[in-house]
Amino acid sequence: MKKQKIFYRYCRYDGKPLKAKREISFEFKLVSRLLLDELCFQWNKKHLEQAINYSLENGEKEEFHRLSKAYKHFIWE
Numbered sequence: 001m002k003k004q005k006i007f008y009r010y011c012r013y014d015g016k017p018l019k020a021k022r023e024i025s026f027e028f029k030l031v032s033r034l035l036l037d038e039l040c041f042q043w044n045k046k047h048l049e050q051a052i053n054y055s056l057e058n059g060e061k062e063e064f065h066r067l068s069k070a071y072k073h074f075i076w077e
Contacts, residue, residue, distance in 0.1 A: 045074045 048071050055063040 041074070045071075048074065 048067060052064060052067045052071060055067060
């Protein structure tokens with residue numbers, strides 16, 4: 001029995017380059033979205049608290065009332 005030989009030849013592809021996409025699993029998407037939401041929530045709450053404290057220190061009543069209404073959304077706990 002003769003040995004079979006295989007020869008491979010490289011042919012360069014001349015068409016448009018193809019981009020391969022890899023899907024991210026649903027769990028990773030969900031966890032990343034929840035983490036970003038939590039980080040944004042904490043940053044906005046901290047920033048608003050600093051603005052409220054600044055308005056209290058400077059005696060700006062109108063600014064304090066406006067900021068305190070916005071802060072109510074952050075203390076639903």
